[in-house]
Amino acid sequence: MGNFLAGKVIAVTGAGRGIGRAVATACAAEGARVIVNDYGVSTTGARPTSEVAREVVEQIESGGGEAVAVADDISTMAGGQRVVDVAQTAFGRLDGVVCVAGILRERMLFNMSEEEWDAVVATHLKGTFTVFRAASSVMRAQGSGTLIGFTSGNHQGSVSQANYSAAKGGIISLVRSAALGLHKYGVTANAVAPVARTRMSADVPMELKEIGEPEDVAALVVYLLSEHARANGITGQVYTVAGPKIAVWAQPRELRAAYAQAGSWTPETLADFLPGTVGMDPMPMLARLEEMREAAGRGARPNAGSARGPAGSREEDR
16 A cells, blocks of 8 residues: 555545545555445436445445545535535545546436436535535645546537536536635645546447547646645645646636727627727637548447547537
8 A cells, every 4th residue: 555645534426436546545555544425327327226326335444544435416505515515524624536437328408308408417416515514614624635627528518418508617616616615724626527448438339539448637736736846835726637648727817808999889890890900719629520420420439539529420410
């Protein structure tokens, strides 16, 4: 066992399988005591079971580590609070939370039901909030702690995952808000946008140029939870990890600005001024979408970049 996280208590949601499991076991291998949370549902949110969380605890314990299973649904306030309460009861503190739990409900926007929207936003975005909310109270009192949310390259937009894309974009804003609001209390917050082979990536209808394994993602998370990252002041960041590749996303900022000469704009003055002067920032995903449609027309499997891009299936099928 290593000691990168020696003495720390880390809670991981969605820790029963895939990336969450890799994160939980990597944290334990580096000396952390781990809260393993998993509601045990399928990728669509069905068939909950508590067994998967217990299996990870047994794996950690067999390697000489310490862990406790929590099978609560973190899309509820009570579920998020329970993750934090169990950490304090079992180990007396909480040094980091990693919110990996997520589901998919793919559908074109014009066909998406309220339930398909609500279920995805509740699991990803609200599920991150409930754990962050409960954990931040403890960390504020401690004067230290780390919050890690899981986002996706799909926060740029998606053809058939408007719910997922919106939730993942919301997580980035939540992380940045946490970084700002908790900085004076010694608490950091960052987001990870992984590209790895998991249950959720198995059905991507395209080739991914850059993709890794859950263990690649776990290594980055362990670092972000460590005192090494805290010493370097890493907070409010979004990192992509895809196999051997690691990248940082830009902070949002104005690209160009202009001012009306008469003090206010009219539709007429905007028609003359906006396209040529302020302009726009082109969407890379739109260009990629055209490339994918062209490939599909040739009968080839569409090729996407490192982030999960637009779906390759026909729009009328969804």
